[in-house]
Every structure is written in C-alpha cells, then in structure tokens.
Amino acid sequence: MEKAIYFDMDGTLANLYGVEGWLDKLRNYDASPFVEANTLLNMQALAHRLNTLQKNGYTIGIISWLSMESTAEYDEEVTKAKLDWLSIHLGSVKFDEIHIEKYGTRKSTLAQVKGGLLFDDNPKIRKEWIKNNPSGWACSEKEILIVLEQLK
Numbered sequence: 258m259e260k261a262i263y264f265d266m267d268g269t270l271a272n273l274y275g276v277e278g279w280l281d282k283l284r285n286y287d288a289s290p291f292v293e294a295n296t297l298l299n300m301q302a303l304a305h306r307l308n309t310l311q312k313n314g315y316t317i318g319i320i321s322w323l324s325m326e327s328t329a330e331y332d333e334e335v336t337k338a339k340l341d342w343l344s345i346h347l348g349s350v351k352f353d354e355i356h357i358e359k360y361g362t363r364k365s366t367l368a369q370v371k372g373g374l375l376f377d378d379n380p381k382i383r384k385e386w387i388k389n390n391p392s393g394w395a396c397s398e399k400e401i402l403i404v405l406e407q408l409k
C-alpha cells in the first residue's frame with residue numbers, strides 16, 4: 258500500500274444522515290446539513306493520528322461528493338459548507354488534497370496518489386476503489402481509528 262489515506266465525509270466523518278430533515282433540505286438546495294452534521298468519531302484523536310502519519314510521509318486527503326441535486330450555485334454552497342465543516346472539526350489537519358466533486362465521480366480517479374487507503378461508508382465505493390487500486394485498500398467508517406493505529 259502507498260503512503261496515502263483518503264476520507265469520505267458524509268456517513269464516514271460527518272453524521273449527515275443524523276441531521277433532522279437532511280434529505281428534504283438537500284432536495285430544496287439547502288446546504289446547511291453539511292455544516293451542521295455532528296462528528297462520527299473522536300476528532301481530536303483522529304487529528305492527532307493524522308498529523309503524526311503526515312509527518313511520517315503519508316499524504317492525507319478528502320474525497321467527497323457534492324449533493325445529488327446540483328446547480329452551479331448550490332455546488333458552490335455545498336463545497337463551502339464542507340470546507341467549513343473540515344475547518345471546524347479538523348482545523349489542525351492540513352490536508353494535502355481536498356476533492357469535493359460531482360456526485361457519482363469514481364473516487365479512484367480523483368486521488369493523486371494511487372494505491373492508497375480509502376475510508377468510506379459506502380461498500381460500492383470501497384469496491385470500486387479496490388478494483389482500480391490493486392495495491393490499495395478500503396475500509397468502512399467503523400474501522401478508522403483501529404486501522405490508523407496500526408499504520409507506521
């Protein structure tokens with residue numbers, strides 16, 4: 258595996274689906290759930306671990322999709338909301354790459370480093386990643402801290 262770790266946001270780091278009325282809001286071009294979402298894990302522990310791994314040579318990145326509903330203006334608002342969320346909850350992490358791209362974009366095509374590790378709550382995305390990153394790996398959101406603890 259290459260020294261690169263990428264994270265999905267919705268359902269992996271951010272509890273988007275726990276925001277009341279999130280789906281209706283997104284369908285009405287309201288970007289607020291993306292910034293209001295709570296965290297799904299201990300962000301202080303995650304940030305500490307990521308900063309250590311980055312010092313050890315790991316590339317750290319975000320690969321997240323825009324909302325399924327898309328207009329140029331809404332895409333811009335969603336991007337801003339997601340960047341705000343990252344600076345609120347992981348402000349101490351200086352990401353090497355942040356990709357916030359059209360819903361459905363193959364994530365393996367977005368990572369600059371091929372053959373790295375992806376954390377994503379969507380099994381189909383993990384499958385696509387592994388298929389196109391034969392030397393890489395993908396894990397669910399439940400394994401983030403456990404897996405990161407094992408990397409050197």
Ligand SMILES: [Mg+2]
Pocket residue numbers: 265266267268269377378379
């Ligand atoms: Mg997700």
